[in-house]
Amino acid sequence: EDVVDPAVLPDERDVENSLRPRQLDEFVGQPKVREQLSLVLESAMRRNRPPDHILLSGPPGLGKTSLAMIVAAELGAPIRVTSGPAIERAGDLAALLTSLGEGEVLFVDEIHRIARPAEELLYMAMEDFRVDVVVGKGPGATAIPLDLAPFTLIGATTRAGLLTGPLRDRFGFTAHMDFYDPDELEQVLRRSADLLGVQLRGDGGAEIASRSRGTPRIANRLLRRVRDYAEVRADGVVTTAVAAAALAVYDVDELGLDRLDRAVLDALVRRFGGGPVGVGTLAVAVGEEVETVEEVAEPFLVRAGLLARTPRGRVATPAAWTHLGAVPPPGGGG
Numbered sequence: 001e002d003v004v005d006p007a008v009l010p011d012e013r014d015v016e017n018s019l020r021p022r023q024l025d026e027f028v029g030q031p032k033v034r035e036q037l038s039l040v041l042e043s044a045m046r047r048n049r050p051p052d053h054i055l056l057s058g059p060p061g062l063g064k065t066s067l068a069m070i071v072a073a074e075l076g077a078p079i080r081v082t083s084g085p086a087i088e089r090a091g092d093l094a095a096l097l098t099s100l101g102e103g104e105v106l107f108v109d110e111i112h113r114i115a116r117p118a119e120e121l122l123y124m125a126m127e128d129f130r131v132d133v134v135v136g137k138g139p140g141a142t143a144i145p146l147d148l149a150p151f152t153l154i155g156a157t158t159r160a161g162l163l164t165g166p167l168r169d170r171f172g173f174t175a176h177m178d179f180y181d182p183d184e185l186e187q188v189l190r191r192s193a194d195l196l197g198v199q200l201r202g203d204g205g206a207e208i209a210s211r212s213r214g215t216p217r218i219a220n221r222l223l224r225r226v227r228d229y230a231e232v233r234a235d236g237v238v239t240t241a242v243a244a245a246a247l248a249v250y251d252v253d254e255l256g257l258d259r260l261d262r263a264v265l266d267a268l269v270r271r272f273g274g275g276p277v278g279v280g281t282l283a284v285a286v287g288e289e290v291e292t293v294e295e296v297a298e299p300f301l302v303r304a305g306l307l308a309r310t311p312r313g314r315v316a317t318p319a320a321w322t323h324l325g326a327v328p329p330p331g332g333g334g
């Protein structure tokens with residue numbers, strides 16, 4: 001099975017895979033998560049047991065899939081990759097689970113979107129390494145219990161709060177991934193530039209890092225667009241000026257806001273007078289799912305100090321008005 005990630009275009013998947021860090025010490029940033037995870041892995045290896053199930057939460061593109069692959073690599077175990085929406089029936093999941101070998105890692109991306117019957121099957125699988133396979137239909141149906149080889153489940157979710165309590169409780173270790181700071185993104189970019197054979201000079205990397213929305217996936221994507229520009233319009237070398245000119249061509253503003261971020265801010269400020277407005281109304285205004293607005297756009301807008309979540313709804317900060325070239329209302333907006 002394949003990872004289905006709406007944030008990744010199919011032709012980008014190969015490049016993305018080639019840029020993935022392979023070992024924990026190649027993984028940039030998230031020092032707390034790395035330390036905790038290395039303890040979990042080290043102690044499991046000493047006990048010669050598969051580690052506890054691991055939940056990775058955080059916005060898209062922060063390295064959850066990469067970290068899952070690193071865990072498997074560090075354990076020297078094979079990894080099976082799937083996603084919540086890909087598991088439609090409990091039977092599909094049962095088949096997958098019974099095919100896992102001892103100590104294998106099962107990575108389930110977007111685990112909060114798993115169908116309810118499959119989720120219930122997962123409870124027992126995670127806790128007791130057992131599944132009940134139902135054979136037949138109606139009154140004659142029988143549940144046949146099957147033992148599973150001990151495995152490690154790694155779940156990824158854009159927000160741990162979206163998981164049901166019983167599922168969340170079955171993870172022995174939960175790591176929350178946070179946005180990266182510009183220095184860390186610059187490190188990611190230097191590594192990727194080496195792998196792609198791109199020459200970064202001066203503050204070329206810093207220029208890209210500052211517009212990458214705190215997200216390694218975006219940093220790598222922008223690096224490739226800047227490389228294109230550098231090859232076609234300059235001598236192939238990415239200087240600060242080349243990076244700035246290239247990013248202007250691709251409409252990446254100085255805060256790195258993307259189309260969705262800008263649409264959300266624009267609706268908030270221009271249509272709803274800066275708020276407060278409910279997230280449902282805001283989502284309709286930009287033609288997106290509530291989930292997408294809440295999990296993809298809002299975390300960064302909040303972190304960038306452009307949007308506030310209040311009990312009465314979403315509010316644009318004065319900085320948001322200024323960023324859009326609008327004049328904040330007297331009294332601070334909202």
Ligand code: ADP
Nearest residue numbers: 016019020028060061062063064065066216217
């Ligand atoms: P997620 O699963 O959270 O959406 P991924 O693991 O797919 O994110 O990461 C997206 C890309 O960003 C990867 O291809 C990888 O190259 C890069 N990346 C993410 N985190 C890091 C990191 N900590 N260090 C280096 N590269 C990273």
